[in-house]
Amino acid sequence: MLRKRFRLLRRLVGLYLPLAAFLFFALFPFYWMAISSFKANPELYNLRLNRLWIHQPTLEQFRELFAKTAILRWLWNSFFVSALTSVISMSFGIMAGYALARLRFPGAQAFGLATFITYLVPTTLIFIPLASVVQRLGLSNSIWSLVVTYPTFLIPFCTWMLIAYFKSIPKDMEECAMIDGCSRIGAMVRIVLPMAIPGVIFSAMFSFTLSWNEFVYALTFISDTTQKTMSVAVPTELIRGDAYFWGELMAASLLGSVPVAILYSFFMEYFVSGLTAGALKG
């Protein structure tokens, strides 16, 4: 009896309490974001009430947001750019990843090294000259500037993730297919790709998230309200001068966060296993 109690106490101190502290640290900001967006202004700025609870839940902040701002447009822009760039990067990443995992050709190693290095290059190192490149391409102030530039950091990521997945698939099957008259590309598309589906889903989802969250390029290349994506529109368009409308800001932040949170909850299994696999191979 005493021993059982001692074990429970050990588990409490050694696992549950510290874990609860970490969970509180990780999740409290989201709780605060959510409750702030369902409060009306008088309650939001009332310091006498218990601030950790909603006394009169209301959708007022969301109504204001939809009535006064282009939030639907920003959400659509984010969705459009993220979906398109992940499809593009995924396709090019599959091609490059397969080439590096399976084919031998002069320069393959150099290319592998180059993708690895570009994966490390932070966007803040080249955003200034890239702005002038984007301008010369005639894409300033348009979401197409993002469609063109995001693959530069997504392709290296997808390529590296997929090399690991392709390498884990035995070579025999595609060699058999090729002896039976299938071309190299045919074998890649019909045999190898279906077997690498978990890796493909993980990389595509992660690319989508990276695009959805990207900030530096979107801030630098676009100043037109209707062309902005959520991550930039909310902090730049909803803060007018020195006035912070916290209710609206939190409601918009919630709307911008929920899509990736939903996407990720559907595919969490892939996600955690993909991340851990990536970390092992990295």
Next chain:
Amino acid sequence: MPPSTGPGASGGSSYAHRLVRPEALTGYFLISPAVFLMTVLLAYPFVLAVWISLTNRVLGEPGRFVGLENFLKLLQDPLFRQTVWNSFVYTISTVFLKMLLGIILALLLNQEMPCRNLVRGALLLPWIVPTSLSVLTWLWMFDSLFSVVNYLLLGVGIISRKIPWLGDPFWAMVSVVIVNTWRGLPFFAISFLAGLMTIPKELYEAAETDGARGMRQFWSITLPLLQPVIAVVVLFSTIWTFADFQIVYILTHGGPINATQIFATMAYDVALVAGRIGEGSAISLFLFPALLVVIVLMLRYLRRE
């Protein structure tokens, strides 16, 4: 057609011959889109960055070649020196915190518990959600009048006076460090967790029979075997933190009185707000040596593994 792989197949052929082998052609075809995009939108801008940093270009005018003037001027500039100092403080303290807390969290997550996947998923959330939006929430949580962090700390009795989170140079740095740690911790913890899961259980059982327990096991088994993962994650995070932009840009915009100004935010302010593009490019390029060090260390490390 038999696949012409293997070193024997191309043993006696010339370099040019190897280039036109069908396999090589397929390879070049497959990497060509990636190579094209990365050349036009990464390599070229990088060369352009070096060129612009050697000119006195301002917004709207091409400027002329001035050699290393921008760099020399920056090294004399007290504001830039402070930026360098801030960037180091920011990077070293957040990477250290993320590493320490990441190891603790990974050890916790590696134990048996109910709803394990749900807990892991919930802890990853700060890393998944758009940083600019979650940092806005922190900005609201650190608000000078309505700070809920102060409300909580005062309520529990940890502090007796409000902390001026973003209004004071010291606390502003503390704030950006807290937020960066909050955002980056999940990546560290999950990567370390993956590392922990590869350590064979037999090692611990053997240690147990030899009478080694608890901390002793951690120092002699867990930490040495986790070391490769720790090294890679720390290197990754160092370069990304060093070049970080959005947390500081949204939370403090470099203030108060430049107490949290770091490379990327200063480069943005100088190049795109003040319009001195040459000088701004030079500031960005100071990130390059850091990147180079990380790349060299990483390659050396991965090669040894």
